[in-house]
Amino acid sequence: MDENEPRKSPFSFLNSLKAILKKLLDRVNVLLKRSLSQLPLVTGKIAVSYSLPSWPAKSYNRIKQWSLGKRLLVFGLPILIPIIGFSFYYWYQSLPKPNTLTVKVIKPGLTRLAKKLHPKPLKLKFYESAAPLKQVGKPILKGVRIKPEIQGKWKWTTDKLIEFRPDVDWQVGQEYTVSFDKKVFPDHVLLKKYEHSFVTAPFHAEIQQAKFYIDPKNPAIKNAIATVVFSHKVNKKIFEENIKLTLKVPGKKGVFSSSKETDFKYKVTYGPLGGKAYILSDPIPIPKKTSTFVFQIDKDVRAARGGPSIKENLEKSVSVPGLYDHMQIDSVEFNVVRNKSDTMDQVIIVQSNGDVYPARISRNIEAYILPENRPEVPGMKGIRDYEWNDTREISPKILRLSQKLKLSLIPSEKDFARITSLKYKASPGKYVYVRLKKGISFLGNYRSGQVFDRILTVPDFPEEVRILHKGAILSTSGERKLSIMAYNLSAVRFEIGRVIPDQINHLISQTRGNIANPYFSEYNFTEDNIVEKSYEIRKLKPTAAGEAQYFSFDFNPYLRTSPDPRMKHGLFLFKVERWRVEEEKVKANHEEEESDEENYIDQRLILVTDLGILVKDNVDGSHDIFVQSLHSGKPVS
CATH class of the missing domain: 2.60.40.1220 (Immunoglobulin-like)
Incomplete structure (x- = not known):
């Protein structure tokens, strides 16, 4: 570098910047003058002139007069301060940091209401061991504060858990702040925060x-x-x-x-x-x-x-619910039920969605046996043996041709109920139109809002057979007869399966259930393996529909005919079932005859004997067994 060459100022770049700005402003000045010179041609009245402002040049001249130090201070300091700040920040971040523990606050749950309250504890959980070894399991007497103040006991439950049990219940929806002194922890344990807040359960x-x-x-x-x-x-x-x-x-x-x-x-x-x-x-x-x-x-x-x-x-x-919206009739149906005298009654059952006095149903119900043939009506021909099913077809004319049924109320246990029963009499298979009027008064003064009507078919009386009375023993000193009751049957078949004495042990080992009604548990071992079967068919006297048919079965013939002296007594698997007689083809004692699948059946294990066993339980846990006569009650040697 030539010593005679003038030394350049650090701010000589400003001269170049000034020259560039001057050229730029000159160009802008020329463009503005040209644009503004055309404005009078448009408006015809306005003339506008423009010249470059003088403040840039004045500012530059003022800065040029500053000393070098002042220029460095004004322009260098704003650049230097951020550089120093960022450098210090990165330096501080690179320094090794102490290991601080985070505390998790497990706030107390809602205290269960009771005569004596048991407030839930506050728990402060540390993610690493924080307790002095000697303090684990011991109370903390000082160094922990809670605001608002509440009486209670602090304790190191484990080396990572502090628990606070208050003496009184927590305030409702209250914010509490827990603060620790550093003396509570060993010197090497530092917390990230020494104050922690929580809010107790709010009122709900x-x-x-x-x-x-x-x-x-x-x-x-x-x-x-x-x-x-x-x-x-x-x-x-x-x-x-x-x-x-x-x-x-x-x-x-x-x-x-x-x-x-x-x-x-x-x-x-x-x-x-x-x-x-x-x-x-x-x-x-x-x-x-x-x-x-x-x-x-x-x-x-x-x-x-x-x-x-x-x-x-x-x-x-x-x-x-409104006056006519709450109560209504839900259903009407026919049924056949057995009364106290064992006779079957035909019954109409009316069910509602609310309680009603049965007498009110009785006063507002009507039933008609519809004619077998539908009469001719305008636009429709008459039909014989008509199957009634549409209540819209029931007109006043049809009702005049119908037979009104007499209905009698069956007393109920309660004064009011949701089910009302009424007796009637009609031939099975008949079509009956049942109608309940609008406005039936229910419990609470509510009323039915509409007429309820149905067409029902009178059901058949059910067929049934069953052995009367309980028990499984017939005494040899008595009649040795078994009482049986049936309904609506023309004949029954008896199956007498006499258990072979040598096979009684299999009856015990292969069956389940009770002594009166045992059943075989294995499909490949049945009663056929241990009994001798006999069959007997009996025709019954016809009775009125629904009336009980009583008869009995006599075991005497099956006790006398056996030549084996062991057969004077007997153990029988006895069955009685419904039987349909067809052209005298059924023959007694014919083992291959079978009843149809729908037959009703009842069965019982019957023991014909005069011996009974009396078991006495002693205080010492032992048992004494005595054999006695069922007839006399005396011991049998």
């Missing part, structure tokens, strides 16, 4: 259930009932001041339809711990239309011990 309320209630003792009284549950004992005064009950009755349908609202008074009762409230409205009159009863509880409700109120208003609705 819920309308658990709301229902419409009819007083069973006085059905005219109807109320709405709601059950409200609380997380804490409720402030009763505030709660009762924030309840509103409203009945909303719908108005006429249309564009401008609206409902009529009526407020109701109420009574409140509480559970023994104050955690439940029962709201009972004043009696509600029956509305003409189904309406809505609304329970509303304002959000100002709070716990008896204070704290924040619930977060939002509570509301629950219950439907209040």
Whole structure:
């Protein structure tokens, strides 16, 4: 570098910058002048001139007069400060950091309501061992504080867990702050934070259930009932001041339809711990239309011990049925039932969805036996042996041709019920039209809203056979006859399976159940393996439909005919079943005859004997067994 050459200033670049800016501004100045010179041609009146402002040149000249130090300070410092700051930050980040522990706060759960409260503990969990070894399992006497203050005991439960058990219950929805002194921990244990906060369980309320209630003792009284549950004992005064009950009755349908609202008074009762409230409205009159009863509880409700109120208003609705909307007839059906005298009655069973006095059903029900042939009506020909099934076909003309049934009410155990039974008499297979009138009065003064009618077919009397009485022993000193009862049968078949004495052990080992009704547990070993079978068919005297048929079976012939002296007594697998006689083809004692699959059957294991066993249980646990005569009751040697 030539020593005679003038030394360049550090800010000589400003001269070059000035020259560039001057050229740029000159160009802009020329363009603006050209543009503005054309403006009078457009407006015809306005003339505008423009010249380059002087402040850039003045500012440059002022900066040029500054000393070198001042220029470095003004322009270099803004660049230098960020560089130094970022350098210090990265340097600090690269330094080794101490190992700090994180604390997890396990806040106490909701205290269960009880006569004596047991508050849940606060737990502070460390992710690494933090307790002094000598303090594990011991109380912490100082160094831990909680605000707001609450009496209790701090304890190192484990080396990673501190537990605080309060002496009294936590405040409701309260924020607590726990702070530690560093002296609580060993010197090498550092916490990320020495203060930790948590919020206890807030006050919560819920309308658990709301229902419409009819007083069973006085059905005219109807109320709405709601059950409200609380997380804490409720402030009763505030709660009762924030309840509103409203009945909303719908108005006429249309564009401008609206409902009529009526407020109701109420009574409140509480559970023994104050955690439940029962709201009972004043009696509600029956509305003409189904309406809505609304329970509303304002959000100002709070716990008896204070704290924040619930977060939002509570509301629950219950439907209040209208006069003709609540009760109705659900079904009508025919059945055949056995009465106390063992006679079968034909019965109409009326079932409703609500309780009703049976006498009211009896006064409002009619039944007609429809004609066998449908008469000719305008537009329709008469039909013989018509199968009635459509109630729309039942006209006044049809009813005039029908036979009205006489119905008699069967007394019920209760004054009112949902099922009403009435007796009638009609031939099986007949079609009967049953009609219940509109407006039947139900319990609580509700009424049925429409006529209920059905066409039913009179069912056949069921066929049945069964062995009378209980037990499995027939004494040899008696008649040795088994009593049997049947219904609507023309014949029965007896199957007498005499157990071979040598096979009695198999009867015990291969069967399940009780002694009166055993059954074989294996498919490949049945009664056929251990009995000698005989068959007997008996025709029964016909009786009126539904009346019981009584008869008996005599075992004497099967005890006398056997030449084996061991057969004077007997153990029998006895069966009786329904049997259909066809052209005298059925022959007694013919083992291959089989009854059809639908036959009713009853069976019993019968022991014909005079011996009985008496077992005496002794105090020492032993047993004495005695054999006696069933006839005399005396011991048998």
